[in-house]
Amino acid sequence: MAEHVILFAGPMGAGKSTAIRSLSEIEVVATEAGNSDRESVDKPTTTVALDYGEITLGDDEKVRLYGIPGQRRFDFMWEILKDRAVGMVLLINNDSPDPLLQLREFLDYFADLYSRGGIVVAVTRSDIARTPKLAEYSAAIAAHTPDMIIPVFSVDARNTEQMRTTLITLILNVETRAAIIGAETLKND
Amino acid sequence: MTDASGKSLETVTGDDAPAEGTPPVSTPAPTLHSGNGWDDAALALHSIQQMNAPMLVMLEPEGCPPVYIDLPRRAFHWRSAMEEFPLEPSSVRIVTEAVAVDAPTRFRSAGRSLDKLLWAIGQSAFQGNPAPWLRPGERYRLTSWPNFTELNHTFDHMRMTAHIGNAPLSASELAAAATSDPTAVQRMINAYSLLGILKVSEGSPATPAINAPDQTKPTGGFLARLRSRWGL
Amino acid sequence: MTEPLHRNAAVILHGAEALEELRSACRSLIYATLITDDGFEVSGLIGTQHNRMASMASSMQALGDAVARELKIGTSEYIIIASELGHVIQLRIPGQPLVLSALFGTEETLGKALSTARSSASRVSEVLIGIH
Numbered sequence: 001m002a003e004h005v006i007l008f009a010g011p012m013g014a015g016k017s018t019a020i021r022s023l024s025e026i027e028v029v030a031t032e033a034g035n036s037d038r039e040s041v042d043k044p045t046t047t048v049a050l051d052y053g054e055i056t057l058g059d060d061e062k063v064r065l066y067g068i069p070g071q072r073r074f075d076f077m078w079e080i081l082k083d084r085a086v087g088m089v090l091l092i093n094n095d096s097p098d099p100l101l102q103l104r105e106f107l108d109y110f111a112d113l114y115s116r117g118g119i120v121v122a123v124t125r126s127d128i129a130r131t132p133k134l135a136e137y138s139a140a141i142a143a144h145t146p147d148m149i150i151p152v153f154s155v156d157a158r159n160t161e162q163m164r165t166t167l168i169t170l171i172l173n174v175e176t177r178a179a180i181i182g183a184e185t186l187k188n189d
Numbered sequence: 190m191t192d193a194s195g196k197s198l199e200t201v202t203g204d205d206a207p208a209e210g211t212p213p214v215s216t217p218a219p220t221l222h223s224g225n226g227w228d229d230a231a232l233a234l235h236s237i238q239q240m241n242a243p244m245l246v247m248l249e250p251e252g253c254p255p256v257y258i259d260l261p262r263r264a265f266h267w268r269s270a271m272e273e274f275p276l277e278p279s280s281v282r283i284v285t286e287a288v289a290v291d292a293p294t295r296f297r298s299a300g301r302s303l304d305k306l307l308w309a310i311g312q313s314a315f316q317g318n319p320a321p322w323l324r325p326g327e328r329y330r331l332t333s334w335p336n337f338t339e340l341n342h343t344f345d346h347m348r349m350t351a352h353i354g355n356a357p358l359s360a361s362e363l364a365a366a367a368t369s370d371p372t373a374v375q376r377m378i379n380a381y382s383l384l385g386i387l388k389v390s391e392g393s394p395a396t397p398a399i400n401a402p403d404q405t406k407p408t409g410g411f412l413a414r415l416r417s418r419w420g421l
Numbered sequence: 422m423t424e425p426l427h428r429n430a431a432v433i434l435h436g437a438e439a440l441e442e443l444r445s446a447c448r449s450l451i452y453a454t455l456i457t458d459d460g461f462e463v464s465g466l467i468g469t470q471h472n473r474m475a476s477m478a479s480s481m482q483a484l485g486d487a488v489a490r491e492l493k494i495g496t497s498e499y500i501i502i503a504s505e506l507g508h509v510i511q512l513r514i515p516g517q518p519l520v521l522s523a524l525f526g527t528e529e530t531l532g533k534a535l536s537t538a539r540s541s542a543s544r545v546s547e548v549l550i551g552i553h
Contacts, residue, residue, distance in 0.1 A: 002411075004411055029487050030487065031483030031484055033458035033459040033479060034457070035459055036425035036458075036459050037459070037461070038425070046459055048460055048476075048479045048482075049480035049481070049483045049487070055415065057414045058414065061414070069480070071460075073460060073472060073473070073475075074476050074480060076473070076476065086411075117355065133263070134336055135333065138332070138333035149331050149332070149333065149334065150334075151334035151354070152333065152334060152336070153334075153338045154339065155338050165337050165338050166338070168416065168421075169334075169337060169347060169351075171412045171415065172351045175411075176348075176352055176355055180352075180356050
C-alpha cells in the first residue's frame with residue numbers, strides 16, 4: 001500500500017479543514033471541539049487532533065490529507081505526522097494579526113520539509129485583508145532562507161480547482177527538486 | 190491625460206476610466222513594427238518598471254477598450270474579462286503619466302492584479318522570440334513563483350516553473366530539462382521577466398538538471414496518477 | 422462573549438475540589454486533570470506536565486469521538502490506555518464541554534479506577550449545572 005501524506009498546517013482560522021474538504025473524496029474525518037479561545041480567533045470550533053481526507057489513486061495507493069491543529073500547544077500532533085509527510089500546504093490567513101511572523105514560525109518548525117522543497121504557502125482571505133501582498137511573503141521567505149524559493153499562492157480554500165493547483169505545485173516542486181539533487185549527486189560521484 | 194498625438198483620453202469613458210482628469214504628460218513608446226501591438230507595450234512596460242518610477246499607464250489595443258495600469262498599486266483596470274484579451278492587436282496605443290508615489294487612487298475599485306495582465310502580455314508579445322531586453326545564453330532562476338491560482342496557465346508552465354525555481358537555466362536548457370516546446374519556454378520567460386520574478390545570471394556552469402530530465406522520481410509517478418485521477 | 426471555562430473561577434474551584442475528592446477516594450491516583458474540549462486545563466493535580474497533557478487528552482478525546490461517530494456507536498463515553506506501569510482513564514463530564522483525564526497506578530484495578538473516575542465526573546457535572 002503506497003501512501004502519500006500531505007499535511008495542511010497553519011494558524012487557527014486559516015482554512016485547513018476547508019481546504020481538505022475541497023480535495024477529499026471521502027467525507028472528512030474531523031476532530032473539532034468548542035473553541036475556548038475566542039479572543040485569539042473568533043470561530044465556534046477548532047480542530048484539536050486532526051482532519052483527515054483521502055484521494056484514492058488505485059487499489060493500493062492513497063493520498064492522505066491530514067490537517068493538523070493550528071495552535072502550538074498541539075505541536076505533538078505536528079510531530080506525529082510530519083515524518084510521514086511528502087509535503088505540506090501551509091495556509092496563512094492574511095487577516096491574522098501577524099501573518100509573516102506566523103509564516104516564519106511554521107517554516108522554522110517544518111525546516112526538514114522546507115529543505116526538500118516540500119512546502120507551498122497558500123494565503124487565504126487576501127480579499128479581506130489586502131496586505132501583506134504575496135510579494136511580501138516571498139520577500140520574507142527569501143530573507144529567512146536565501147536560495148529557497150517557496151511557491152506562494154493566494155487561494156480560496158473552498159475552491160477545489162485552486163486547491164488542486166496548490167497540491168500539484170507542491171508535488172511537482174518536490175519531484176523536480178529531488179531530480180535535480182539526484183542528478184547533482186550522480187555528477188559528483 | 191493625453192497621448193503623444195495630443196488626443197484627449199477624456200473621450201474614453203467607462204467604469205474603469207480614472208475618476209478624474211489628469212495633467213497631460215506622455216511618453217511615446219518605441220515601435221518594433223512586428224505586427225503585434227503587444228511588442229511595443231511589453232517593451233514600454235519593461236522600461237517603465239526598470240525605472241522604478243510611479244506611473245499610470247494606459248494601453249489601448251486596436252479595437253478594444255483601454256486598459257489602465259496603476260503601477261504603484263500593482264493593479265490594472267479593464268472593462269473586459271481576461272477571456273477577451275486580444276492576442277495579436279495590430280497596434281496598442283500607450284500613454285504614460287508620472288504620479289506621486291503616495292498619490293490617492295484615481296480608480297473606483299481596487300482593480301485586478303497587474304500580474305494577470307503582464308502574464309497575458311508577456312505570453313502574447315514577441316511571437317515566442319526572446320524579449321529584446323533578454324540576451325542569448327543568459328540563465329534564469331525564479332525569485333518568487335507566479336501566483337498560479339490567478340494566472341491562465343497550463344501544466345507545462347508549472348513543470349517549467351518548477352525547474353527554474355530550483356536551478357538557473359537558459360531557455361534552451363530549460364526546454365531540454367522540461368522536454369518542452371522552446372517557443373512555449375521563451376514565451377514564459379518573457380512573461381516572467383515582465384513580471385519581475387527572474388534573477389538573471391551569465392556564465393555559470395551548466396546545472397546537472399539539464400542532463401537528467403525527470404530521471405529521479407521518488408514518488409514513482411504519483412503526480413501523473415493524481416492528475417489522471419482528476420482528469421487533468 | 423462568555424468567559425471560557427478555564428478562566429471561570431467557580432468552575433476552576435469546583436474542578437479542583439472534585440479532583441481532591443478523587444485523590445482521597447483512590448490512593449493509586451498519580452495525576453488528574455480537568456480540561457476543556459479544546460485542550461485548556463481548568464484544574465489539575467500535580468504530577469504531570471499539565472499543559473502538554475491537557476492538549477494530548479483533548480486530541481485523544483476528539484479522536485475517540487471521531488471513531489465512535491464513524492462506527493455509528495453513539496458518542497465515546499470514556500477512553501482507557503492500559504499500560505505496564507499505569508492506566509489512563511479519560512471521560513467526558515456529562516453535559517459539559519469538559520474532559521476528566523486521570524492516571525492510576527497498576528495496583529488499582531481498572532474497574533475500580535473507572536467507577537471512581539465516573540463518580541467524580543458526575544459530581545463535577547452536577548455542581549456545574551448550577552453555576553454554568
